[in-house]
Amino acid sequence: MIEQASDIAVMLDDKSLVVAISVSPDLPELGSLEHWVGRDFRNFLTVESRTKFDARLLEMRADPDALPRPLEMNHRDNANWEFPVRYTLHRDPDSGGVLLLGRDMQPLAEIQQRLVREQMARERELEKFRGIETCYRVVLEASETPLVLVEPDQGRIRDINSAGALLLGSKRDVLAGNAFAQAFEGQRRGGFMDQLRAAAASDEITGVEAVARRNGRLVQLSPDFFRASGEVLMLCRMAPVEDEEAARPESAQSLTALFEAASDAIVLLDANGLVRDANEGFLVLSDAAQLRDVQGRSMADFLSRGSVDLKLILDNTRKTGRMRSYAAQVQSIVGTRTSVDISAARLRGRNADLGVGLIIRDTSPRDLPNVEEASAVVSEEAMRNVMDLVGTASLKELVSATSDVVEKMCIETAVRLTNNNRVAAAEMLGLSRQSLYVKLRKFGLINAQDDE
Known part of the structure; x- marks a missing residue:
């Protein structure tokens, strides 16, 4: 009955010596433990299990009528082979010995170890995933190409970089999660996404043109499908479309070269006075290291009288179309001031107002005290x-x-x-x-x- 009720049974005398031992025939992996008989039971326990065993014996002797409680101990024989067993201790009042009825905990221990290994593997995979996501964020943000990640079925923006948000005249936090069609004038979600799908699936259609709602810029979208973790997504590259009627291709290239090489500062503002683009001359004048340091900021941040100067320039330019000369001071990022003469002109596109262009000339040599x-x-x-x-x-x-x-x-x-x-x-x-x-x-x- 004891063999059927337990995996291992050990009878100890009052000095904790093994009197008899019985191992269930269903557990051949435990082997023969007859060499335990006549020896101290503690010799086959690990150090921490000996402490628990002695404490439980003291409790039983102090309160003989206490109900038996399970006690988990790890066995260790001469071959340094360990296996866990859950025992219940039963005291023999006649001889003072103790009967230990145990259940083999090796299968449970193996399951626990497997769970621990799985948890550690999951943590490593999670850390690896975080590293990949960080690399994705850094590369997306560092790219100067306007990019937007779109969910084709829902038509929502999954992600967008700063260059793309700036091209659409908004911010990443505002655009992310919203319908992609809402960023453009006169576009509805269903029809707009159908155009993008057709352009992505066709070799003849080069892209889709749409007018940005926030700043009125004409943008060309070049979509491509890709699959990630079983989900189909759409990556759209965006580029501004230049007005072909404004200048011939050769003239446009010459104007672009003049914009970049001019010694005078040239700044392009939107209707609200925010810097859309600037040449190297303005970066030198404002002590900016790169274009993104000034892009998207108000021009009032770079004028000594701030919003007063900017309001005068914008108001007069809107009324007359241009301003020939306006004396002011440009305040750089580091706080230095330079006397300048500003010429302004209102820029008009084919479909919308493109903002205001400024030509800023440094007049500080003529302002030396005399x-x-x-x-x-x-x-x-x-x-x-x-x-x-x-x-x-x-x-x-x-x-x-x-x-x-x-x-x-x-x-x-x-x-x-x-x-x-x-x-x-x-x-x-x-x-x-x-x-x-x-x-x-x-x-x-x-x-x-x-x-x-």
């Missing part, structure tokens, strides 16, 4: 009027008269630069609009400006 130039700032007539007061007025009155002359000239210049826009002139001078009106009345300028 005694003759400094004296020429104030008119001779104004200086003669001040000099006539010498001997008839105190020095304080002379200084006050001189400051009034300079203040009047500064206000006249600000009003002229802003085309009589008094709100912009007040911002340029750092005054409130009410203070500017007071000074205009003080110097008799308000009536003349109203007549104009």
Whole structure:
């Protein structure tokens, strides 16, 4: 009955010596354990199992009526062969010995070891997957080619790099997960995706043209199918389509070469004043290392008077189509300032407004301090009027008269630069609009400006 009830049974005397041992015939892998008889049971236990065995014997002797609880121990014989067994200890009150009924835990231990190995393998695979995903992200972001990954069935954007988001006039976080057709004017999801599928499957169709919704740019899409983990995805390469009517191919190449090689800074802005493109001259002027350092930023970040200068340039360019000369200061990324002269023109495309183009010329050599130039700032007539007061007025009155002359000239210049826009002139001078009106009345300028 004991052989049928347990895989291994061991009878110990009161000194823990093995009196008898029985091994189930269904477990031939345990072999013959008759050499245990007459020897201390502890000799066939690992170090940690001996401690548990002694602690359980003390508990049984302290409380003979306690119910037997399972005790897992690892056996070790002279051949250093280990196998785990779960025992229940039963005390013999007559002889003081202990009967151990055990179940072989080797199959369970093998399963546990297999699970541990599988878990470690999964962790290695997960770490490898993270490394591959990191490489994918770095390569996608570093690519200067606008790329977008699309789910063909759903028509959603799976992923897009910064170059692609910039071409569409938006940001990666805004576009990712949205319908690809929503990024273009007049496109519906079903028809748009059918065009892309046809272009990807055909050898004759070179691509699909669409107008970006955010900036009105004409974009050509070149789709290709690929399969990853059983899922079919679409990779679209995007490129801006140049206006063929604007210039012949040879002229377009010459204009591109002029844009890159010009010593003056050339900047292309969108309708909101954000930098779309710039040549090497502007990168030198703004102390930028590469184009992406300035691309997508507001031009106000590079002007000393910030949004005031940018608003004047954009407003006047929208009204008249161009601005011949505007004196300002360009502030570089590191904080240095350079006096410049800005010419602006409104750019119009075939289907939409393309923004504003700026030509920025460095005028700092002509702005070096010069005694003759400094004296020429104030008119001779104004200086003669001040000099006539010498001997008839105190020095304080002379200084006050001189400051009034300079203040009047500064206000006249600000009003002229802003085309009589008094709100912009007040911002340029750092005054409130009410203070500017007071000074205009003080110097008799308000009536003349109203007549104009």
